[in-house]
Amino acid sequence: MSTPSYSWRFWSGLLASEHREAIGIALWEFLWCIDRTTEEEGGIGKVLGGKEVTATEIGEELGVSSRTCRTNLNRLDDHGYIRLIKGRYGFRIEVPKSKKWPFP
Secondary structure (H helix, E strand, O other): OOOOOOOOOOOOOHOOOHHHHHHHHOOOOOOOHHHHHHEEOOOEEEEEEHHHEEEHHHHHHHHHOHHHHHHHHHHHHHHOOOOOEOOOOOEEEEOOOOOOOOOO
């Protein structure tokens, strides 16, 4: 099934070598998190408005195993790009400094 496509912006600072080294292959999960950020509160992006998700759900969308997805999410969490907050059935994801809004 094809996912609708649309354009969105990201900050070019993400292309700096220190981010490339820290994020590595987890870039796809990071971009997924930014894309799914639906609101910001105090500079913290809330993925899907704070709804719980699982690595299986994200992995299915990205075409990777839940184990690979979870490894990549943990990498992003370890480096401070996202915060994984354990929930009852999965986890909520926050993106510090998501910078998705506001744009001029």
